[in-house]
Amino acid sequence: MPRSGLEARRRLQQAALELYAERGYDSTTAADIADRAGVNQRTFFRHFPDKREVLFGGQDDLHQSLIASVIAEPDGTPPVDVLRNALLASTHVLEDNKEAGATRLRIIAETPALLERDLAKGAAMASALADALCGRGETRDAADLVGAVCWATFHHAAAQWIATPGRTLDSFVTDAFDLLSSSVNRSARSVL
Structure with missing residues (x-):
């Protein structure tokens, strides 16, 4: 039986990933997850409101890391650079869990209800980034666009990293932002 709350949460997440991979998301219950993790259902619901959230629990750590990094950026840094730097500074959150991340993405891709939830969580993360930029003085329109x-x-970048062994997430993030920058610059030159 796990002794700490963090250990129980970790075991619940691992058990859920295993069961979703073995049986499928729809055929797995919260009771199954709790049983596999060696805890009772009450412990499961103390950590997660439902079986979907087991797959999205790590986003809280990423969110906290990103917002702290945005706040720490020097005044006057352009908003795209603020978020690029914050995202690079937060790659460690995902680097520590690459194998689980790959399994998680596969399970989400196979389950329409989870795809919808993933999109909603992504929109919430983009909105949180935009809010952080507004807190730095950006206009709402600019912050929303840059955040999204x-x-x-x-x-x-994260999807490419999951699919490609041997490279770090920050290298994919750097490449993706470089591609974005060069594409925007090419488009701007063609308009002029």
Whole structure:
């Protein structure tokens, strides 16, 4: 039986990933997850409101890391650079869990209800980034646009990282932001 709350949470997440991979998301219950983790259902619901959230629990750590990094950026840093730097500073949150991340993405891709939830969580993350930029003095319109584009860029980089062994997440994030920058610059030159 896990002794700490963090250990119980970790075991519940691992048990859920195993069961979803073995049986499928729809055929797994919260009771099954609790049983596999060696805890009771009450412990499961103390950590997660439902079986979907087991797959999205790590986003809280990423969110906290990102917002702290945005706040720490020097005044006057352009908003895209603020978010690029914050995303790079937060890659460690995902680097520590690459194998679980790959399993998680596969399970989400196979389950339409989870795809919808993943999109909602992504929109919430982009909105949180935009709010943090507004807190730095950006206009709401600019912050919303930059937050959405930067989160999509990060999401693209993370998907490539999961699918490609041997490279770090920060290298994919750097490449994705470089591609975004060069594409925007090419488009701007063609308009002029």
